[in-house]
Amino acid sequence: MRKIVAIGGGEIGRPGFPIETLPIDKKIVGLSGKKSPRLLFLPTASSDSDGYIEVVKKYFGNKLGYKVGSLLLFNRSLLHEEIKTKILSSDIIYVGGGNTLKMMRRWRYLGVDKLLRKAYEKGIVMSGVSAGAVCWFNYAHSDSMSFYSPKKWSYIRVKCLNFVPFTLCPHYDGEKRDVHFKKMITKQGGIGIALDNCSAIEIIDDKYRILTSKATAKAYVVYKRRGKVTQKEIEKKEELVPLTQISKLCELKDPNFRLL
Numbered sequence: 001m002r003k004i005v006a007i008g009g010g011e012i013g014r015p016g017f018p019i020e021t022l023p024i025d026k027k028i029v030g031l032s033g034k035k036s037p038r039l040l041f042l043p044t045a046s047s048d049s050d051g052y053i054e055v056v057k058k059y060f061g062n063k064l065g066y067k068v069g070s071l072l073l074f075n076r077s078l079l080h081e082e083i084k085t086k087i088l089s090s091d092i093i094y095v096g097g098g099n100t101l102k103m104m105r106r107w108r109y110l111g112v113d114k115l116l117r118k119a120y121e122k123g124i125v126m127s128g129v130s131a132g133a134v135c136w137f138n139y140a141h142s143d144s145m146s147f148y149s150p151k152k153w154s155y156i157r158v159k160c161l162n163f164v165p166f167t168l169c170p171h172y173d174g175e176k177r178d179v180h181f182k183k184m185i186t187k188q189g190g191i192g193i194a195l196d197n198c199s200a201i202e203i204i205d206d207k208y209r210i211l212t213s214k215a216t217a218k219a220y221v222v223y224k225r226r227g228k229v230t231q232k233e234i235e236k237k238e239e240l241v242p243l244t245q246i247s248k249l250c251e252l253k254d255p256n257f258r259l260l
Contacts, residue, residue, distance in 0.1 A: 003125045003205040004032045004163065007131035008021070008195025009097075010213065012059045021129070023213040024200045028092060028260040029064060031125045031202075037091035039066040040108070044106055045098030045131035048072045052096055073106055080111060087115045092125040095132030100158045101144035112159055120163055130145035133195065134168045135160045140152055141169035141181050141192075154181045157188060162204060166246075169194040174218065182229045185222050191250055194231070207240035223250040 005028050010020035029037055041056045043049055053070050061068040072078075073087050087093065093116065095103075107113045120126050123145065126136055134140030140160050145153035157167065169181045171195040185192045193201060198214035212218045219234045232249050 001102065001123050002120055002163075002205055003123065004120075004136050004204075005031065005125065005127040005196070005200055005211070006136055006168065007127070007129040007170075007200040008133060008201075008217075008219070009130055009174055009197035012055060012129075013063075014055050020102060020198050021200075023212045024198075024211050025060070027065065027200075027202065027211055028094070028125060028127045029066065030063075031204075032091040034065055034091055036065050036102070037125075038089070039068050039092040039094055040086060040090035041068060041070045041095065042073075042095045042112075042128075042132070043070060043098075044073050044095070044112075045103040046096055047098070047102070048074045048076075049096075049098075056096065066092070073112065083112060084108065084115055087112070087119050088122065088124070090119070090124055092127060093119060095128030095135055097128075097130030097132060099144050099147045100131040100134055100140050100142040100160070101156070102147070104158060105162060116161060117163075126163070130170045133170050133200070134158070135170040136163045137193070138162045138165050139167040139188075139190070141167060141177060141184060143175070155182055155184070166190070167192045167221075170195060171219075172196045178231075182222060182231070185224055185230050189224055191246065193234075193246070194220040194222055202240075203243070204240055206243050208243050208246070209238070209240050210234055210236040212236065221246050221249050225251055 011017040013019050030151050046052045057068050060066040140158040142158045173196040196217045199217035199219050200211040
């Protein structure tokens with residue numbers, strides 16, 4: 001059984017900020033099937049930030065009772081076999097936010113992308129927030145260029161792991177990305193999924209449901225039809241429903257597909 005929980009955004013206890021995604025994060029541990037799962041944190045998008053690692057350890061380790069480890073991929077001399085063992089011996093992979101473009105380049109350079117595919121096929125829970133949400137999809141709507149040129153930058157589309165054949169946009173409400181995301185779908189086509197902060201999409205094999213940790217948080221499908229971009233809210237349901245339902249929202253004639 002393949003499992004993904006992609007979270008559009010939200011805080012987990014960074015100093016000075018409230019915890020916002022607790023109900024969603026509890027769903028992640030439930031998917032592992034274990035009371036005290038081994039969670040492997042990948043802080044690649046933040047360049048292995050020590051501060052981020054400590055926040056994750058306190059939150060998932062002390063508060064939620066996970067067994068937390070980290071996989072550091074910058075300025076380290078880990079052998080490929082060591083990376084492989086860490087990834088494939090975990091119950092949950094949790095990827096942090098940050099620079100998606102830099103993260104994807106590092107993963108491909110080290111072969112981590114292929115190892116994550118193996119973990120996904122093995123049934124290890126794939127999860128994360130922001131950059132850690134978009135990475136599981138075909139493409140990401142990303143603010144990666146802001147890390148290189150803070151004063152003058154634009155959103156870009158980043159090629160990701162393609163576990164799910166959509167383009168994902170995080171922080172849809174929190175960073176007012178809607179205008180640019182619609183322009184991206186207009187230009188590039190395909191089906192876009194947009195997640196507000198405190199909303200997530202849970203995908204189990206070929207079925208999904210929307211999770212939220214705030215009543216006002218929403219998720220949307222964004223698509224182009226007859227040259228016009230349309231946005232529709234994805235209904236939140238208790239049960240898992242086929243991913244083909246998202247395609248049907250886009251009024252596609254042939255909504256059938258399978259995850260790669």
